[in-house]
Structure formats: C-alpha cells, structure tokens
Amino acid sequence: MEIINFTPISAFIGGSLIGLSAAILLLINGRIAGISGIAGGVIYPEKGDMDWRIVFVIGLIIGGFIYQWSGLGVGVSHIQAVVDTPMLIIAGLLVGIGTTIGTGCTSGHGICGLARRSPRSLVATLSFMASAFVTVFIVRQLIGA
C-alpha cells in the first residue's frame, strides 16, 4: 500500500481543536457540536433557538478566514473540487438527505457521539464510513481505473 500526503500532526492538532470546540459548546450551552444538526435547524427552522445556530455557522466561515489570513499551514489556493457540477449537485443532495434521515454527520455521530459511547452514533458512523469507502472504491478504482 502506498501512503501519500500523510499529515498526522496537523491532522491531530486540527482534530483536537474540533474536540475543544465541541467541549466548549457542551460545557457552556449544553449543545452537541453536530454540524448537520446545527445547520439543519437553520435551513428548516423548527423552534425559536435560531441565533446560536446561525452564529455557529458564521463562526465556521470566520474560522476558515482566520486560517487563510494567518498564513498557517498550506493555505487554500490549491483546493479544487474533484468532480464536475452535476456530481456536486448529486453529492450535496445526498449529504443533505442522508444526514437528515440519519440524524447526524461526521462530527455529531463520528466525534461527539462516539466520545459519549452512543450505540446509535456507532451504528451511524460505521454505516457512513462503510458506504463512503465502497463508493470511493467503485468510483475511483472500478470505474476510474
């Protein structure tokens, strides 16, 4: 197996910052830092607790800005979508549909849920991980080969 572009240190530091973010949100506001859940409450508002959700999403974008301004890491100039527009639309729809039905994504189930040892999050994480591995295998190895 060939290993490429492996960046364990920045990955672990970045992951720890995400963990710290989740801890702050839980400690102060009593909320789980699940991005699809937080964004879902903005996209389809149900109750009157919108402001912290909107502000959190704005924070995500500011966090991205700070990274670019700080000159830390490798920046964003090399970043490009890996698929064309129709595929981006299909992918975006599936991510929206799937995270809503499955009540969470990589952050809510994969980090917060697993850390709480939630059996539901374990099942969800195994499901989306397995499905993503199979999808990439089909698209990149079978079709793309």
Add this chain to the structure above:
Amino acid sequence: MQSPARVIAALTAGILFGFGLSVAQMIDPAKVINFLNIFGAWDPSLAFVMGGGLVVNAIAVPLILKRKSPILSEYFRVPAKTEVDRRLVVGGVIFGVGWGLAGYCPGPMLTSLSFADASILTIVAAYVVGTFATKFGLTKYETYKQTKHAENEACVG
C-alpha cells in the same frame, strides 16, 4: 433573543471548529477522497483528525456531564435515545455515498464558504435543498403517522 454570552460561546465554538477543520486540511476534498480511497494511494490523515477530536472529547465530555447543568443553560441537550433503528443505517449509507462522491461532509462544506467558488456554492446549495426537502418530508410523515395513529385509537374506542 438568547443571552449574548451564549451567542459568543457559540461563535467561539464555531470559529474553533472551522479553524480546526482548516488546519487539518479537511476543507480539501482531494485529501478526504484520498483517505476514503483505501485501495489507491492512501492518506490516513482523516483518521488522525477524528482521533484528535475523540481524545479531547473522551476526556472532556464525561467531566462536563458530571455537572448538573451547562454554565449558561438549564440542561444538557444530549440525545437520550440509545435504541438503534433502521433510519440510522439508511441515512448513514445515503450520506456516505454523497460524501464519497465529492469529498464534502457538512462541516468542511460550510467552512469552505470562506473561499467560495462556483463548486462550493453549488454543493452547499444542493445540501441546503436536500436537507430542507427531507426535513419537510419527515415532518409531514410524522404528522401523518400521528393522525393515522389517532384515527386507529379512535376506532378501538
């Protein structure tokens, strides 16, 4: 309107999250695909991102949940449900296909709005539509089920 302190806490958490994702380079879909492409040239970095998040949370969360309540809220809104249902698997599988196709999960997608080009705007728009339509559909379905349930109950009586 919520207390300003709570909003500031949410903003701080959001900034840290977006910055963390960026530092970890998870905003680069090629890096995510290279993790998922286990039979190709493999980049294990994403596992270290989840590992970092898990280590911090596995230590912090049990300590936090020992408190009676969060600092600025009455109670912890942590899912109490433990039973596993089919929805989790179905939703997870659908999400996984979308994630594997383009390399974007919700966090990196939204964080990437900080340097949005046409591709990022496209996938975010599709994500918003997918989320809205599904929430709308699920809400209708739940209401329908409750109505049916009520009708059945009435028949029994």
